[in-house]
Amino acid sequence: EPEVTQTPSHQVTQMGQEVILRCVPISNHLYFYWYRQILGQKVEFLVSFYNNEISEKSEIFDDQFSVERPDGSNFTLKIRSTKLEDSAMYFCASSETGTLEYNEQFFGPGTRLTVL
Amino acid sequence: GNSVTQMEGPVTLSEEAFLTINCTYTATGYPSLFWYVQYPGEGLQLLLKATKADDKGSNKGFEATYRKETTSFHLEKGSVQVSDSAVYFCALSLNTGFQKLVFGTGTRLLVSP
Numbered sequence: 001e002p003e004v005t006q007t008p009s010h011q012v013t014q015m016g017q018e019v020i021l022r023c024v025p026i027s028n029h030l031y032f033y034w035y036r037q038i039l040g041q042k043v044e045f046l047v048s049f050y051n052n053e054i055s056e057k058s059e060i061f062d063d064q065f066s067v068e069r070p071d072g073s074n075f076t077l078k079i080r081s082t083k084l085e086d087s088a089m090y091f092c093a094s095s096e097t098g099t100l101e102y103n104e105q106f107f108g109p110g111t112r113l114t115v116l
Numbered sequence: 117g118n119s120v121t122q123m124e125g126p127v128t129l130s131e132e133a134f135l136t137i138n139c140t141y142t143a144t145g146y147p148s149l150f151w152y153v154q155y156p157g158e159g160l161q162l163l164l165k166a167t168k169a170d171d172k173g174s175n176k177g178f179e180a181t182y183r184k185e186t187t188s189f190h191l192e193k194g195s196v197q198v199s200d201s202a203v204y205f206c207a208l209s210l211n212t213g214f215q216k217l218v219f220g221t222g223t224r225l226l227v228s229p
Contacts (some may be wrong), residue, residue: 035219040221042120042219043160044219045216047123080219091159093160096217105216106159107159107160108159109157110159
């Protein structure tokens with residue numbers, strides 16, 4: 001069964017460093033998402049991406065964050081200068097379609113980011 | 117704003133016990149409602165959904181009914197199994213735009229033999 005994969009499963013970094021979290025969505029999906037969950041808090045929407053551009057982003061997704069689909073398979077989230085408060089589990093998701101008629105989002109297992 | 121509130125966990129039950137996990141929501145407009153489940157080491161999986169008032173979603177013995185009058189979508193199962201141990205997330209999506217999901221905090225369920 002096709003699945004969304006994410007690498008690495010756990011990333012430890014120093015404050016101020018850049019990190020790139022990687023995701024491989026399901027191959028025929030066209031809509032991509034990043035969510036995050038700070039320990040003990042809600043899963044929060046960060047950004048959605050379609051047709052090589054951001055379609056929606058939350059207030060969390062500031063200039064320190066960027067997303068890219070560098071090739072036909074990967075979808076990345078970059079944090080330019082990490083802060084302690086960026087420590088969280090980051091989930092990637094993809095869906096076949098994205099508008100109006102609900103289409104299921106398939107989630108990856110997550111990357112746990114720890115900023116020291 | 118749009119938000120989802122779930123009961124605090126963990127919920128600890130013995131096998132074959134009845135399960136209820138409460139979920140209430142606040143939304144502008146008419147959302148679709150979902151329950152996602154996360155098993156250890158895995159991603160979130162869609163468990164069930166309901167797209168309009170009075171709809172009942174069901175899957176794997178789990179059920180939830182979209183109650184517009186009480187803005188609730190409580191998850192129930194008549195007889196839980198050890199294999200149901202997981203974290204359960206209630207979520208909503210507004211039926212406009214790109215369908216971003218708004219999640220609750222998740223409720224951990226622990227089922228003992």
